[in-house]
Amino acid sequence: MDSTFVDTSLTIDLNVNPSQHSDEIAKRQSFQSDFVNESKPSVKEEQPDVLMEELNRMRMENKQLTKMLLIVWEKYSSLQSHVLELTPKASEDVCSESRKRKAEGEDCGNVLGTNANIYSNSDGGLFKRAREIKTSVKRFYVRADPSDASLVVKDGYQWRKYGQKVTKDNPSPRAYYRCSFSPSCSVKRKVQRSAEDPTVLVATYEGVHNHLQPSRADASLGLIQGVIPATATGSVPTIDSRENRSCGDARKLVPEIEVPAVNPFLVEQMVSSLTRNSSFTAALAAAISGRILDYDLMETL
DNA sequence: CGCCTTTGACCGGCGC
């Protein structure tokens, strides 16, 4: 299953005005090098007006980036809803052609993601089972070296391996992990190399951690590997952690940044997608530096 | 010594 692997990672081109872009970068790099290199006296240090102008320009750029991010998010959401519209039938076909065993039913639930409730049929079939088995199942794809036989996915959490099995539909073994950070944490993880693409590890998470992420350094390692949220399989890539969002809701997705309700793990996965894009990280760094400068300015005034 | 991985055995659900 999951024959339609779609790399849903965001490819964000933040190049607002291509004609100005190289110019802007040159200016920015010049400014940043001046900002960092303290030992070297800067011409701009002697020209506060130039600095102020630069600050204003960066502030404008920051606003523009924020606006663009919202637009990109809206487009992403509309694409997401389009995918949701197209997937149900295909998913049903995939599920019905295979044996309706427990695990496979769970996998079908994964295809539908957390929206499994939407597609559950009334006569209590496969989808009902899938819904009953797990309410919080997330799947992620991680790029890995095919020569590396280990099924290691660094996501910042501590895992204890408790089993390994070769499954019927995949020649590579599936590893079973439990969260070992907290005894009360019952989160489980299955890691298996994709049958279609051996360079991809499929990590399936069950449950929600009841503790903080112990190691963000490890998580960042995972990000470098390129964790791809399984958005194509139904997990709505929203910062909002409410997972049982209906299909209709998904269509109305708007950028929601509700900090208190954010699921840290979900955020990590989203960040991972964004950080894979070098232009995005560069633009973000510039935007953040603009924010910092704004803050410094506020402090001094 | 504590924590981890490995691995064969076991269990339970499901289809026939």
Next chain:
DNA sequence: GCGCCGGTCAAAGGCG
């Protein structure tokens, strides 16, 4: 009821 299969257990051994 039997066999298949995925998931889990638990003993043994490795490692720092």
